[in-house]
Amino acid sequence: MDELEEQIEIYESIIETNYEYWITENQLDIEKEDFRLKVDLTYRMRFQTFPVGDIDLEIRMDEICDEVGEAFLAQEASKQATVEADELRERFLKSVEIFLRQKSRAYEQRYPQNRRLKRKDISTIQRIDFITDVIDDKNSYVQIFDEMVEEGYFRLVEPGGHSKHDIFHVVEV
Structure with missing residues (x-):
């Protein structure tokens, strides 16, 4: 060789x-x-x-x-x-829609109130999804929410006395 x-x-x-x-x-x-x-x-x-x-x-x-x-x-x-982050964002948006639907039924809300939520509602949605094992990280939705506010998916309608009381309108995409 x-x-x-x-x-x-x-x-x-x-x-x-x-x-x-x-x-x-x-x-x-x-x-x-x-x-x-x-x-x-x-x-x-x-x-x-x-x-x-x-x-x-x-x-x-x-x-x-x-x-x-x-x-x-x-x-x-x-x-x-990237794939996991996209899936988590989709899961977050679905959870927000479910929350808004349930809230509008419970309080008999009509548009535009049925498309609004407080920042603290995001924590509630997050807590529910974490407890029911839908998400793994108990702080993941807050970060996604902040990113989506910057991207225009949520619009600040009325600032509250504390940031957790800020009211946001969910922009329909």
Whole structure:
């Protein structure tokens, strides 16, 4: 076996081992060729040479594979966090709608009062969803509410003596 074939074999072995470690074990939906392509491009950009043919192949390839694997893992974690945040926002909006519907029935409210709530009502909704295991974090709705106020989903109608008594109108989207 000549030196080039030996380096190709080492290269393939390193790619296979790192693909198994970073992608397969973490159950990421990434093809082996995509992993290989990213490793190759990163290697060539950093060291200005092809992996096969480089005398420092083994040392450098492991470093690059780890870097690429960590990047794919971080990217997947970021996607997952975004999906979970979107689902939580949707759950929050559904809970607000249920709350408004129940409140309008209990107090026989008509528009626009049936679309209004106080900041402290958000805490009540949050507490109910936390106790019934709909949400995992007992403070998640307050943060989402504040973000959605800034985005225009809720409009401040009347400031109260204390912020918990601020009255908001739910903007229909």
